Amino acid sequence: MAYDWRKEEYEVTRPGRTRIDYRQEIGRAHVPIGVERGFTVVDAERAETLRAWVSALIPAAGERPAAEEVGAAEYIDATVFLTPRLRGVLLDAVDAVDRIASEMVGERFAVTGPAEQEAVLRAFEANDPLDAFPMVRDLTYEAYYAHPRVLEVLERETGWRYEIAISGGELEPLDEHLLARMREVPARYRKV
Amino acid sequence: MADEERDVLIVGAGAAGGAMAWSLSRRKVDVVCLEQGDWVPPAMLPKNHLDWEVRARRSWSPSPNIRQWPSDYPVASYGDDPISVFIYNAVGGSTIGYAGNFWRFAPSDFRVRSLDGVGVDWPIGYEEMAPYYTINEREMGVAGLAGDPWSPSREPLPLPPAPLGPHGRLMIDACERLGWQWWPTEQAIATRPYDGRPACDLKGFCPFGCPQGALATVDVTYWRKALKSARNGVDLRTNARVREITLHPDGRAKGALYYDGEGRLQEVRAKVVVVAAGGLGTPRVLLHSTSARHPDGLANSSGMVGKNLMVHVQTFAIGRFAQPLQGWQGTWGGAVSTRQFYETDPANDFVRGFVLSINPGWSPLNLALQVAPWGAEHHAAMDAHLNHEATLFCCGEDLPDSRNRVELDWDSLDAHGLPGVKTFYAFDDNSTKLGAAMIGRARELLDAAGAVSVRDFGVSPPLGWHLMGTARMGDDPATSVTDADNRVHDVPNLFIADSSSLPTGGGVNPTSTIQAVALRCAERIWEMRGELG
Ligand SMILES: Cc1cc2nc3c(=O)[nH]c(=O)nc-3n(C[C@H](O)[C@H](O)[C@H](O)COP(=O)(O)OP(=O)(O)OC[C@H]3O[C@@H](n4cnc5c(N)ncnc54)[C@H](O)[C@@H]3O)c2cc1C
Numbered sequence: 001m002a003y004d005w006r007k008e009e010y011e012v013t014r015p016g017r018t019r020i021d022y023r024q025e026i027g028r029a030h031v032p033i034g035v036e037r038g039f040t041v042v043d044a045e046r047a048e049t050l051r052a053w054v055s056a057l058i059p060a061a062g063e064r065p066a067a068e069e070v071g072a073a074e075y076i077d078a079t080v081f082l083t084p085r086l087r088g089v090l091l092d093a094v095d096a097v098d099r100i101a102s103e104m105v106g107e108r109f110a111v112t113g114p115a116e117q118e119a120v121l122r123a124f125e126a127n128d129p130l131d132a133f134p135m136v137r138d139l140t141y142e143a144y145y146a147h148p149r150v151l152e153v154l155e156r157e158t159g160w161r162y163e164i165a166i167s168g169g170e171l172e173p174l175d176e177h178l179l180a181r182m183r184e185v186p187a188r189y190r191k192v
Numbered sequence: 193m194a195d196e197e198r199d200v201l202i203v204g205a206g207a208a209g210g211a212m213a214w215s216l217s218r219r220k221v222d223v224v225c226l227e228q229g230d231w232v233p234p235a236m237l238p239k240n241h242l243d244w245e246v247r248a249r250r251s252w253s254p255s256p257n258i259r260q261w262p263s264d265y266p267v268a269s270y271g272d273d274p275i276s277v278f279i280y281n282a283v284g285g286s287t288i289g290y291a292g293n294f295w296r297f298a299p300s301d302f303r304v305r306s307l308d309g310v311g312v313d314w315p316i317g318y319e320e321m322a323p324y325y326t327i328n329e330r331e332m333g334v335a336g337l338a339g340d341p342w343s344p345s346r347e348p349l350p351l352p353p354a355p356l357g358p359h360g361r362l363m364i365d366a367c368e369r370l371g372w373q374w375w376p377t378e379q380a381i382a383t384r385p386y387d388g389r390p391a392c393d394l395k396g397f398c399p400f401g402c403p404q405g406a407l408a409t410v411d412v413t414y415w416r417k418a419l420k421s422a423r424n425g426v427d428l429r430t431n432a433r434v435r436e437i438t439l440h441p442d443g444r445a446k447g448a449l450y451y452d453g454e455g456r457l458q459e460v461r462a463k464v465v466v467v468a469a470g471g472l473g474t475p476r477v478l479l480h481s482t483s484a485r486h487p488d489g490l491a492n493s494s495g496m497v498g499k500n501l502m503v504h505v506q507t508f509a510i511g512r513f514a515q516p517l518q519g520w521q522g523t524w525g526g527a528v529s530t531r532q533f534y535e536t537d538p539a540n541d542f543v544r545g546f547v548l549s550i551n552p553g554w555s556p557l558n559l560a561l562q563v564a565p566w567g568a569e570h571h572a573a574m575d576a577h578l579n580h581e582a583t584l585f586c587c588g589e590d591l592p593d594s595r596n597r598v599e600l601d602w603d604s605l606d607a608h609g610l611p612g613v614k615t616f617y618a619f620d621d622n623s624t625k626l627g628a629a630m631i632g633r634a635r636e637l638l639d640a641a642g643a644v645s646v647r648d649f650g651v652s653p654p655l656g657w658h659l660m661g662t663a664r665m666g667d668d669p670a671t672s673v674t675d676a677d678n679r680v681h682d683v684p685n686l687f688i689a690d691s692s693s694l695p696t697g698g699g700v701n702p703t704s705t706i707q708a709v710a711l712r713c714a715e716r717i718w719e720m721r722g723e724l725g
Contacts, residue, residue, distance in 0.1 A: 138561065
């Protein structure tokens with residue numbers, strides 16, 4: 001139950017839709033997280049842009065790493081490696097981000113400052129008919145929030161005990177005294 | 193190709209098919225079951241892995257279109273409120289990814305036409321269902337407490353209720369403050385070691401696979417026993433996709449043609465055939481079983497096969513609290529629920545009602561995708577929400593409407609060239625008003641619990657994990673597909689018993705009722721064995 005499917009941009013199948021729905025496309029593309037890997041689809045120059053892009057989505061803050069530090073760009077690359085139909089979408093998007101950067105600030109995206117990067121990404125996000133932006137964002141969030149380094153920091157900083165989901169935990173059993181009022185209520189279901 | 197004639201053939205090894213196979217096989221009936229999916233190996237369960245949240249969006253996605261298992265078939269969604277369809281095709285059916293929120297219907301749920309002038313009455317009532325609910329609760333292992341004044345009196349449940357957790361306490365305090373009814377929710381979870389299964393250790397996020405086997409998914413409950421029961425157990429054939437139900441020249445069901453794991457066509461013959469392929473799978477098989485005698489599909493003289501699709505009016509309302517809430521653990525079948533607004537209230541502008549059940553908050557990735565904007569504000573949003581939320585599952589009744597339906601989709605085929613399905617769905621006025629009232633009450637409850645803010649998912653697109661009504665039971669052959677015993681009006685030895693059988697869906701999660709219907713049908717088949725051969 002990945003409940004984000006109900007976000008506004010979630011689209012169920014409709015007739016006449018031509019753009020590739022990356023959410024369906026990546027269904028069979030599982031990429032392990034926290035594994036050292038290089039790039040296979042994205043070349044070195046575009047890799048630089050993609051790294052900067054993911055870190056603009058989730059920047060470093062205190063102990064929390066930036067997304068590029070946990071391999072989010074490589075994760076995206078590995079995902080589109082497994083989904084060839086999405087490779088073009090990603091490569092075009094990276095190029096578009098660099099093109100907008102050069103038009104707006106006269107620099108490559110990777111070397112411009114945080115405020116400029118944000119402006120560039122907002123401009124791209126606003127005009128993204130192929131859904132590349134949400135694809136990069138969602139994959140970045142995946143790479144980030146499934147990474148052990150991030151989960152450990154989150155536990156320290158928010159108390160979220162991620163390992164309980166794997167190893168189990170304990171809670172107090174129900175105290176039936178709490179039901180005192182309810183037990184006094186006469187039968188209330190509708191008779192037929 | 194065909195082997196010897198068996199007593200009973202069941203199509204589908206899900207919630208209903210599993211219950212039925214167990215019930216018949218313990219009476220020494222020779223049962224063969226054809227299931228298009230396979231057993232789910234432990235390694236496939238997301239919760240056996242640290243990256244379970246990602247796996248839940250990939251190979252474990254509840255959408256067959258996303259995960260694309262070999263057993264899946266394409267499902268397209270149309271209509272004003274196109275359904276987000278969530279089903280699993282495997283041994284255990286959709287229970288392998290369910291939450292175990294396990295309700296009996298209320299007596300009024302079987303009589304909505306007589307009581308409220310809407311929908312249809314069931315051909316059977318609560319009293320007839322009660323013994324089968326009890327058997328099912330024992331066999332599945334249901335946790336809870338008898339004594340809820342909002343339910344008819346009943347025998348004790350086999351297992352004590354699950355722990356409340358901080359979110360459960362918040363809900364109880366809020367209900368007490370508001371003077372609303374509340375009760376620990378019945379959940380199909382082994383809260384103690386039960387029937388060979390270990391106790392729940394509260395890993396939470398139950399639908400992402402229960403490595404413990406404490407969640408009562410049908411692969412670990414009925415199937416474990418059905419395979420061991422008398423007469424060498426049920427002959428469960430996996431990776432066996434039924435193409436069509438076959439008929440004898442006299443019109444009686446003969447068996448089924450299916451594709452085996454290698455894609456070869458096989459045939460099974462049986463004295464009795466039961467279709468239990470789920471709310472979409474059952475009409476798919478029937479509509480595809482055409483012949484000169486049944487050009488519009490088998491069992492379809494009423495034209496009702498595939499019609500009256502119901503999904504419930506559902507949403508989640510999420511409260512954010514100042515204090516931390518240990519959201520990483522606790523069951524997801526709703527620790528505590530209120531049925532304060534379950535029955536029709538003449539003061540409302542709608543009929544029928546809803547339940548509200550409390551669960552913990554979301555896990556990091558799901559939460560980030562829901563609430564955390566990208567960029568500079570990202571971490572602050574996560575800090576505000578992670579471990580500070582409680583999630584109210586809201587479920588209300590929608591009513592049968594023949595425009596809401598399932599059709600074959602010849603534009604999207606499965607791996608065997610069989611058509612996928614198209615669903616068409618739109619909420620009617622009653623559902624729309626009920627949904628608005630449900631969200632209003634959910635917000636009121638979370639406010640009373642002290643939430644600093646509340647968000648909700650809205651009711652559309654509908655969460656499509658309760659897919660009901662598409663081959664309904666009824667007394668009138670002109671408006672229903674089967675009779676009260678789940679016997680097809682048109683074919684005397686063909687039965688349909690699963691979620692498609694439900695004439696109306698109540699306002700609660702339906703699996704307990706689906707299985708009770710299946711157990712009752714199994715008993716009827718046993719009682720009719722002389723006539724059925
Ligand atoms: C994410 C999720 C959460 C849920 N949570 C809850 C909950 O908390 N409480 C609750 O009550 N319900 C819940 N449900 C719903 C519950 O799982 C279903 O109501 C129930 O499983 C339906 O039972 P069924 O027997 O009708 O269909 P299923 O259990 O889906 O079984 C149908 C079976 O038939 C097989 N089949 C279909 N077509 C063919 C064919 N042609 N040949 C061979 N085999 C075929 C399928 O592969 C499948 O295994 C949830 C469902 C999901 C997906």
